[in-house]
Amino acid sequence: MKDISDFNLKHHNTFGIDVKCRRFIEFDSVDELLQVVNSLTDVDKPILVLGGGSNMLFTSDFNGTVLHSAIKGHVAVKTDEGIMLRCGSGEIWDDIVSLCVSNRMYGAENLSLIPGEVGATAVQNIGAYGAEVKDLIIKVEAVDLQTGKLCEFTNEDCEYAYRKSKFKGEWRNRFVITYVTYKLSDEFCPCIEYGNIRSELDKRNIVTPTAEQLRNVIIDIRNAKLPDPKVEGNAGSFFMNPVVPKSKYEELVAQYGNIPHYTVDNGLEKIPAGWMIEQCGWKGKSLGKAGVHSRQALVLVNRGGAEGRDVVALCEAVKHDVKDKFGINIMPEVNII
Ligand SMILES: Cc1cc2nc3c(=O)[nH]c(=O)nc-3n(C[C@H](O)[C@H](O)[C@H](O)COP(=O)(O)OP(=O)(O)OC[C@H]3O[C@@H](n4cnc5c(N)ncnc54)[C@H](O)[C@@H]3O)c2cc1C
Known part of the structure; x- marks a missing residue:
């Protein structure tokens, strides 16, 4: 210790x-x-x-x-429902994805290369390329800071939604997660119809990818698009993509033509915050020592020596301009402490 x-x-x-x-x-x-x-x-x-x-x-x-x-370790148990993989909260998430892919435990490939540790996956409900970790989580073990007791939660208890969980809401700062159990499959069902996965596979003449090939494609796409925090400090997507009523989306289409969107359900549309930030002219721009990344406008970066308040000032300026142009409030995904 x-x-x-x-x-x-x-x-x-x-x-x-x-x-x-x-x-x-x-x-x-x-x-x-x-x-x-x-x-x-x-x-x-x-x-x-x-x-x-x-x-x-x-x-x-x-x-x-x-x-x-720094709780490490993982144990996989094969059951009738799938492979249950219990991981220590201090394991690096991408090491777990790599381990899964090499050991025929499928379902996590699209979440390759997301930085961070296992404990946080259950708090953040990490997601990328059409996948969310909530669809894999079976059990979360934790210690309650209020009572000092061990406790266990099912997936339903955690009330997962897009980048949300009860750990981020009502239970904020209450539990220390010790282990997370994920359910994986021994059957590989690639999820490739999201973003540019399909076109990247086409470029490599891959029709039906193996799990390793899919993981490699995801890693390459991410490396090409996102800044490496070791080179330029950042926390990935700074803002959540707002979900708006269909009527608001249609209003925006009438004004701006065919804007990018993902249909959440019949009544709701998700609009990429990065697209709106770009339309406001922020892509690649800086405010003091903080800036908006030049390849991905959703990412705010430390241009060197920035303090937290420099990033907050940039966040506020970007939010203001998006609200002004599109009438939409974008909210930080990042935990501001
Ligand atoms: C370059 C880059 C790309 C990224 N891409 C993505 C992406 O594609 N998709 C995505 O969803 N996220 C992405 N992120 C964000 C980030 O990787 C995730 O939010 C990740 O889950 C954070 O993990 P962490 O261990 O660093 O947690 P931290 O940032 O340290 O903490 C995040 C939250 O989890 C809580 N927490 C952490 N560990 C525990 C624990 N053991 N018990 C209880 N609470 C805990 C913290 O209190 C905090 O509220 C990206 C970040 C970067 C830098």
Whole structure:
């Protein structure tokens, strides 16, 4: 276990914001976590659970205790319903996807290369290329910071929706996730009709991809489109794609012609926030030391030495212009601390 005072978090958030926390505790097991949780007092508060920091924006030093899971390991059990893979919350998510693909456990390929750790997948309901982790999650194990007790949640308990869960809402900052169990399949059913997956496969003359080929295509698309946080600090998509009533979408089509959209259901349409940001002229632009990425307008980046408040100022300016032009409020996906 690590227990360090006055700890620098610059290498624990992918925006690369240079901030500190008063105390940083990293635990390797559920027993260690239980000991820690039951020894915390009011002096240690507030508490923040941090994964890989790839969806966090720190706006100042954190004057409290950061808890980080280093619980590792995974166990796969084959059942009549599928392969149940129980993973420690401190495992790197993409290592798990890679492990699945190499061991004929299918269903996670489209979520390849999403940064971060297993614990956060259950909080964030990560998603990409037509897949969401909520469709794989069977069970979430956690320790309750209020009672110091172990608890378990089913998928339904977590109330998953687009980039949302009860852990992000009513249960915010209450539970420390220790293990997540995913249900995978031994049958590979590729999901390739989303974004440019199909055209990338065509370029490689692949008609029916293997899981490895699909994973590689997803990795290549992501690497071509998204900035590497090691080179330019960022937290992936900064904003959520807004879901609007069909009537609002039709109003926008009348004004702007055929705009990109995904039909959520008969009454609702999802509009790509990145497209709207681009239409507002922000793509590639900077405000102080923060900027909008030049290849993907949904991503805000640290141009070098930015503070959290520089990114927040840019976020507000972008939100204002999108509201002004399209009448739509876009909301940050990133956790602003
Ligand atoms: C380049 C880039 C690309 C990205 N692409 C995508 C994408 O395609 N799709 C997508 O959905 N996301 C994407 N993201 C966002 C990010 O990868 C996910 O949100 C990821 O799940 C965050 O994981 P993390 O471990 O870094 O969590 P953190 O950012 O550290 O934390 C995120 C939230 O989870 C909570 N949390 C973390 N661990 C635990 C735990 N053990 N117990 C309880 N709560 C916990 C935190 O308190 C916080 O509320 C991207 C980010 C980057 C930098």
